[in-house]
Structures are given as structure tokens and as C-alpha cells.
Amino acid sequence: MSQPFGFYQNEIYFEGLGGVVPRFPFTYEGLESRAEAALGPSLWSYVAGGAGDELTQRANASAFERWGLYPRIFVGAARRDLSVELFGMTLPSPLFMAPIGVIGLCAQDGHGDLATAGAAARTGVPMVASTLTVDPLEEVAAEFGSTPGFFQLYTPTDRELAESLVRRAEKAGFKAIVVTLDTWVTGWRPRDLSTANFPQLRGHCLANYTSDPVFRAALDRTPEEDPRAAAIRWAQVFGNPLTWDDLPWLRSLTELPLIVKGICHPEDVRRAKDGGVDGIYCSNHGGRQANGGLPALDALPGVVEAADGLPVLFDSGVRTGTDVVKAVALGATAVGVGRPYAYGLAIGGTDGVVHVLRSLLAEADLLMAVDGYPTLADLTPESLRRVL
Numbered sequence: 039m040s041q042p043f044g045f046y047q048n049e050i051y052f053e054g055l056g057g058v059v060p061r062f063p064f065t066y067e068g069l070e071s072r073a074e075a076a077l078g079p080s081l082w083s084y085v086a087g088g089a090g091d092e093l094t095q096r097a098n099a100s101a102f103e104r105w106g107l108y109p110r111i112f113v114g115a116a117r118r119d120l121s122v123e124l125f126g127m128t129l130p131s132p133l134f135m136a137p138i139g140v141i142g143l144c145a146q147d148g149h150g151d152l153a154t155a156g157a158a159a160r161t162g163v164p165m166v167a168s169t170l171t172v173d174p175l176e177e178v179a180a181e182f183g184s185t186p187g188f189f190q191l192y193t194p195t196d197r198e199l200a201e202s203l204v205r206r207a208e209k210a211g212f213k214a215i216v217v218t219l220d221t222w223v224t225g226w227r228p229r230d231l232s233t234a235n236f237p238q239l240r241g242h243c244l245a246n247y248t249s250d251p252v253f254r255a256a257l258d259r260t261p262e263e264d265p266r267a268a269a270i271r272w273a274q275v276f277g278n279p280l281t282w283d284d285l286p287w288l289r290s291l292t293e294l295p296l297i298v299k300g301i302c303h304p305e306d307v308r309r310a311k312d313g314g315v316d317g318i319y320c321s322n323h324g325g326r327q328a329n330g331g332l333p334a335l336d337a338l339p340g341v342v343e344a345a346d347g348l349p350v351l352f353d354s355g356v357r358t359g360t361d362v363v364k365a366v367a368l369g370a371t372a373v374g375v376g377r378p379y380a381y382g383l384a385i386g387g388t389d390g391v392v393h394v395l396r397s398l399l400a401e402a403d404l405l406m407a408v409d410g411y412p413t414l415a416d417l418t419p420e421s422l423r424r425v426l
């Protein structure tokens with residue numbers, strides 16, 4: 039590791055005055071208010087909103103407040119190592135960027151997927167690119183530099199199309215396939231309903247479909263000639279209500295590491311594991327799908343236990359570096375952040391995303407320094423105590 043993540047603090051104190059300090063906020067609330075202004079009402083309601091009255095979305099974040107980290111003294115954690123092994127890769131930290139559909143729209147120029155991939159290249163923090171990128175997946179992958187990227191698959195009903203998307207992702211150099219299982223239909227989202235968001239967003243969801251030979255072959259006229267017919271076809275093929283019977287087929291699609299996203303129940307972990315997946319992604323989609331459910335963090339220990347050594351990726355409610363540390367202590371191998379980096383993108387493009395990621399990592403690193411946990415392996419459930 040070249041420089042500890044906490045060094046971001048020094049840069050800001052000693053060099054960044056006039057640079058980062060006036061440009062970007064250092065709290066989640068600060069990010070939210072700046073992003074709301076930058077995005078405007080429609081995009082804001084899409085990104086910030088969740089299902090129902092957003093009880094689960096709020097609970098995801100507040101679940102972290104119920105755990106406190108014990109400080110350990112006389113440890114001298116002058117050097118920290120946050121690196122982690124995942125699917126044979128060594129990542130500089132457990133942090134990654136969760137997939138966010140049409141995140142491209144959050145950037146001023148509408149190419150935010152490329153800007154986010156650029157932030158992955160600059161920080162070493164992997165991006166999970168959504169099936170719903172605004173620019174084709176090949177163009178996104180071209181911006182990753184030496185940072186590995188993962189491809190998130192929304193499995194279409196057309197199996198041949200699913201296969202084609204996976205082949206393209208492999209060819210473009212993605213290092214893992216993340217299949218999202220909790221969103222074959224979108225949840226009841228009052229904010230999106232009140233801004234009638236989806237009809238507008240739909241037109242921006244199509245890039246990976248209209249650039250796909252299998253998708254194009256199923257159309258009578260090209261998407262350029264008849265964009266409406268392409269959008270209709272997209273709506274028809276988008277959501278596949280998969281069942282366990284489809285897992286062998288999903289597994290057969292690729293030799294890349296296969297991760298299933300949206301798992302919270304230990305029994306589902308066992309079944310996924312039996313089906314030969316390489317990783318479990320514990321998430322409730324940031325409270326955007328089902329409302330009234332368990333905060334994802336409360337599901338994590340049961341998932342980790344059932345995973346029994348298989349890597350567990352986690353997201354939903356991560357807002358600070360201390361949240362990252364707590365999720366690792368509860369057994370997550372890698373920790374995803376969602377909305378915060380979208381807000382960074384809205385505020386400052388690639389620089390804004392880099393700022394959000396570096397801030398999360400600096401806070402995590404400095405917490406480990408102060409509390410005496412030099413490596414991730416030192417963080418265990420015994421490092422935490424329930425406080426409420």
C-alpha cells in the first residue's frame with residue numbers, strides 16, 4: 039500500500055485548502071443537500087427515494103447506530119492494512135460501488151457511468167456496473183484502468199439475450215457477474231410515482247439492449263428507426279421472475295465468479311451455496327424494493343454464518359467509514375456504498391465520486407488507527423457491542 043487512506047486528512051489540512059474544502063461536503067447530510075439542488079426534483083426523487091414510507095430505507099442506516107466498536111489500547115496501529123482478497127483478486131480495501139441504474143444521468147453531461155468508472159480507476163475501488171448503464175458496458179469497462187470491474191445482470195426473460203449480455207461483459211474484461219434477484223419488478227415507490235419518473239427514465243435504460251445483437255434481431259425495425267418499439271420490447275424483456283430452478287442455468291452462463299444479490303435469509307444462502315455460486319450479496323436494495331423489512335445489517339450475521347466461508351458482499355445503509363468498519367466486523371468480506379457516491383457524482387463528477395470514496399476510506403482507516411485494529415482480520419463480532 040503506497041499511502042494510508044487516512045492521509046486524505048493531511049492533504050486537506052495541509053495542502054487542500056482552497057481545493058477540496060470549499061468544493062465538497064464532509065457529511066452525508068451535506069452531500070444530500072448539495073445533490074438535491076444539483077439533481078432537480080425528478081432525478082432526486084429517483085435516487086433518494088425508496089419503497090413505501092421508506093421505513094426500511096431509514097432503518098438500514100440507523101441499524102449501524104445500534105453497534106459500538108470497542109477501542110483497544112496499546113496496539114500501536116501505526117500501520118493499517120485494509121486490503122482484502124476477493125475471488126483471487128487483492129483489493130486495496132473492502133469498499134466497492136454498488137450498481138446504480140442510469141447513474142449516468144446524475145452527471146452534468148449525462149455520462150456519469152463513465153465518470154464513475156474513472157473514479158474506480160483513480161481510487162482502486164471497484165464499480166459494479168448496472169445492466170442499466172446510459173453508455174454501453176464496453177465503454178464503461180474501458181474507463182476502469184487497472185481497477186477490476188463487476189457487471190450486474192438484470193436477467194432478461196429472453197435467455198439468449200441474457201447470455202449475450204454476459205458474453206459481452208466477459209469480453210469487455212469484467213471480473214465477476216452479480217445477478218440481482220430482488221428487482222424483477224420495481225417496488226411501490228411513492229416519490230417516483232408522484233414525479234412520474236419511470237416513463238422518462240425508461241428511455242435512458244436501453245443502451246446495453248439497443249447495442250446488443252440479440253436484442254436488435256428481435257425487432258422489426260432498428261432502435262434508431264423506431265425507438266418506441268425498442269422501449270416496448272425492453273419493458274417486455276426486462277424483468278424475469280427467476281426461481282431456484284433457474285440457478286443451474288445462471289451458473290452455466292459463465293465461468294467468472296457468480297454472485298447473487300438481494301439475499302437476506304440464511305436458508306436462501308444455503309440454497310445459493312448448494313447451487314454453486316461464488317459469493318452472496320446481502321442487500322435489501324437500499325430499501326427501494328420491499329418496505330417494512332429487516333434492516334440489511336441485521337440480516338448480515340445470519341447470512342455470514344450460513345455462507346460458511348463463502349465471500350459475503352454487503353450493502354444498504356452505508357453512509358460513513360465507521361459503517362464500513364462495522365459491516366466488516368459483522369462478517370462482510372466487501373462493503374458496497376450506493377447513494378453517497380451518486381451524490382458525489384451529481385456534485386462534482388469524477389472528482390466528487392473520488393472525494394466520497396476517499397472520505398469513507400479515510401474515516402475507516404483513521405477509526406482503525408484510533409481504536410487499535412490494524413487489519414480487517416482484527417475486526418470480529420466480538421469487537422462490537424450492541425448499544426441500544
Ligand SMILES: Cc1cc2nc3c(=O)[nH]c(=O)nc-3n(C[C@H](O)[C@H](O)[C@H](O)COP(=O)(O)O)c2cc1C
Nearest residue numbers: 085136137138139168218323324353354355376377
Ligand atoms: C438510484 C438507484 C438505482 C439502483 N439501481 C440498481 C441497479 O440497477 N441494479 C442493482 O442491482 N441495484 C440497484 N440499486 C441498489 C444498489 O445497488 C444498492 O443495493 C443500494 O443503493 C444500497 O443502499 P444505499 O443506497 O442505501 O447505500 C439502485 C439503487 C439506487 C439508489
Ligand SMILES: O=C(O)C(=O)c1ccccc1
Nearest residue numbers: 139170221224243323326
Ligand atoms: O431503481 C432501482 O433501484 C433499479 O434497480 C432500477 C430498476 C429498473 C429501472 C431503473 C432502475
